[in-house]
Amino acid sequence: MTLHATHISGTDRPVIRPLDEAAINRIAAGEVVERPASAVKELVENALDAGARRVSVDYSAGGKVLIRVTDDGCGMTAADLPLAVARHATSKIDGSDLLNIHSFGFRGEALASLGSVGRLTLTSRAEGHDAAQITVTGGREGPVKPAALNRGTVIELRDLFFATPARLKFLRTDRAEAGAIAEVVRRLAMAEPMVGFTLSEIAEGEAPRQIFRADPQSGDFFDALHGRLTQMLGADFTTNALKIDVGREGLHLSGYAALPTYSRGSSVQQFVFVNGRPVLDRMLLGALRVAYFDFLSRDRHPAAVLNLTCDPERVDVNVHPAKAEVRFREPEAVRSLIITGLRTALSGAGHRASTTVADATLAALRPEQPRIYQMDRPAQQTFARVTQWQAPETPMPGFAEAPAARSEPAPVADTSSPLGAARAQVHENYIIAQTATGMVIVDQHAAHERLVYERLKRQMAETGITAQALLIPEIVELSSPDAALLLTHADALHRLGLTIEPFGGSAVAVRETPAILGTIPAAALLRDVLDELADLGRSDLLQAKIEAILSRMACHGSIRSGRQMRPEEMNALLREMEATPHSGQCNHGRPTYVELKLHDIERLFGRR
Template sequence: MSQPDRYIDAERRVIRQLDATESNRIAAGEVVERPASAVKELLENALDAGSSRITIAVADGGKTLIRVTDDGHGIPQSELSLALSRHATSKLDGDDLVNIRSFGFRGEALPSIGAVARLRLSSRVAGDEAWEVAVNGGVLSTPTPCSLRGGTVVEVRDLFYATPARLKFLRTDRAELQAISEVVKRLSLSAPSVAITLRDVSGGGEGRVIYSAERGDPAARMEAVLGRDFRANAIEINAERQGITMTGFAALPTYSRGAAVAQFLFVNGRPVRDKVLTGALRGAYADFLSRDRHPAVCLFLTCPPEEVDVNVHPAKTEVRFREPALARGLIVSGLRHALAEAGHRASTTVADATLGAMQPRTAPNAPIYQMDRPSLGARSAAYQLQSPRGFAEESVGWTGARVEPAVVDDSPGIPEQDAPSYPLGVARAQLHENYIVAQTPDGMILVDAHAAHERLVYERLKGQAAARSVPTQALLIPDIVDLAADDVARLTDAFEALAQVGLELEPFGAGAIAIQSVPAALGQVDGKALLTDICDELADQGTTTRIADRLDAILSRIACHGSVRTGRRMQAEEMNALLREMEATPHSGQCNHGRPTYVELKMKDIERLFGRS
């Protein structure tokens, strides 16, 4: 016998109408989830009021105090009490719920906050006196005169004191303050013409400044929020499609993050967290990032207000497009086009990470090696060794281990004076049968040949697949591969798509597939490994994914099998040809998984490694 659910009361009760206080407290659960939600609503109201300067003060992570001060147009005394009643707003006339051109419009924020906290609203309209009104736990007071120079001040104390159970679900003061800071930064990006300051006044007085942004250039504010590294490694985006425009910046794939914390998306100036947009963002970077990495972007989508519905959720963080495919296509095509124009460029943080990995110990008590403080005799011997014949004379009896010389490239056919014309320089050596060392006019390049060639083969296959002209190599004897029934079914469904990329398959009995031809660029391949990887990719993508969306993933697998393998010694001409093709191929700065294909070190960086700076 099943046990009854002890949390469900099956007793018949009388249906009654909730009073205003109860309904406001219930509504507050959707609008005001935490202190950051209250800050968001109050800051949006201040922006809608036409403010040029807004100051936010919080104490104890917003739990005991939230004060938002603005210099906007204010609220007249006759409307103060109405502003604290539910569903009262100045931003809609009641006839048009589509043409919304403001942050707030539902008329729920102030009454919801007042239902669960102690709220005081002070305001002054130009040319009039200042008035204030208070609401404690949903109980509204009568407006009284107050002292205020202009604008509006909203002070919220003891958030959730009327619903103490909600306090148990809040996090630490530090975590709540961090969430507030995140909200303020996102909204500040959408209003670069407004100066915004966030202060923590937990200890009393003026407190400390957490975030401050003066009125100015949008790019400068974006740099202040996302950091200088983002701005230095981001590509400017400017795209348009059928009335929807997309502007902003998107970071190079090699400047990715471990979580989606650096994704700032705005629709008509409103910061949103929309599944359609974030899914399109991942689709745009699908060729460049592995599944555990996330792109960094700051994108602004602008469209006619009637083309997007912002009234999806009381928090107004979700939107619904009238034509979602149009918005998604704009993001995917716009970002891919911009990334293609970046060519072989990789982020500057790759070199910084390389230098950081090779930094010597700099602690105060770090040992000073003898080579760092040579004796007079050692310096004298060193001077002698620097003479033309010194080393040959002193090397007699040298007991150091013999080192096999690397494959040195004197670059025949490439005049030394022409080397500066190559962005990736001229190949000089190959290390460990994989890494190419190239010399540039002002530094050096270290290339991962396998990763670079994988990207080049992938881009070539994509171009051939788009033109439906992939050269194929028919197998004299078909390669029979035994597979599980599910894998055979997946491959059978993808026969036509695989044929477009030069991989022709046929069923061979109940649990086998015959490989009839392969892309000619692959040469000799391991059929079993190739089909197994493709089956894994098809299974991972899910049954609802279109074949067209799976092609690039399949091509990536094929390219990995057809690229230069680690352990192969390359000739000078091959290395230089690889470098030249990288310069001419989009996205060659990162492999198919988002890792960099090369590291560039400037002379000043190299000299710093050896203590010459």
């Protein structure tokens, strides 16, 4: 394709003219309302800002034909309605301080934008006033009329993008748009656990079909959030999630984060909020990933619902009209709080593994055919009498008679410890231990690998990372911005054993590398570090490489599969697991043991 320069003569000079109000509103709507889910988000957030305790959302044809949001908030008077649909008119801020924002909305664009691209009907009633209604169709505002409504506000948006038909071509299928609406409502329901939400689909000629419902929760924040997450993510998540409640320097992180053994195949169960606002922030999600880096393989993802609370002046939510992106005044402090807070909680979990591991084991052991008949289990006393009655009076041929008494009882290991007492080793790799309430099966190689790995990490933290000086420093030529960026992180890299210095111009000299990595291509390592710095503002690549080496060392230095262990060795391994954080999963996030409760085992055999 050939590009031709356009020469404009004085007589053909384009004329600058102001756009009419309708065109301005449609342009603004393109930023605020990208799809039906965007409209739902704006309307539900308005309802929450109005103090609603219950919010109902109805839609038809994926939101393209109808979106209706009903709330029981404070409502508006007849005099408020024309202002509510005007651009840049809002009750949330006065315009004097755009950093001190405590509400979801504040731009005053949503209703005006929706009215410019669809047919908007706004009906509302404030306490002590009569209900009123106003309509806006394609940017044309109708008169305020009396209406019938008990309380709150009802907003109907019909024929979305009818005024901008080109935008309709870019929408996805009704099913995909409906899924996006459901995701928006779900995230807002997590942000406000004490508010009730319902989502229903209305099909022509059919009764409304409820898609989602979350009843209001009571209690304090953690109780309410726990109940809401149980409703939405299931009891498996909340049973295997750790309570997060940490703060530092005016920042506070709260919520729930799942155990590493409750990892997912994708990031679908990662929800992050800032001052209660759902956000999709790469830095926050990256910090979450780093916190679990030492416990999960690259193809597994942590599950967490986290809310970061801080002074509104320390975070800018006015980055984009959709308000899904934020900027922090001190991003490193935020990142550090998330990483250290989550790692502290994971350390506090000790050797604990998720209950879903045992559930999966029981499912694998359970026979496929249903039980046809099962005798009732006799009482314990009856069972003892029957056993005694069936016992032979004289020893059977070929069997020695048991001694009547022992001078010294055989030593019995204590089963009261969390991982019990070792009873056997099978296939030279699996330790069977008896606990007070069931049994534990331990993968001896995976468990010992984790123990050795944690030991190596403690030693490295105590003695530091040994650096090896290069006989001839390696000179790496970079661009000036890259060299400057890299040198600003020189101290952090030096603590990890990588020493760099400026070498004139935009060159960097590598003088030391981590000894544990052996011989490495310094230029390639620096460029990989630069890629991470440019992408995330921080590089964990070097730390990851070092920990990967430690993990391999732990694998080679641990008890191998196939080695027979003495009872005292097996019990020593169990006790060390109980005393070592993160011992419930190996270095790749797989469980190191499975615990089966006695009542579950009895169910397998039809005893319950």
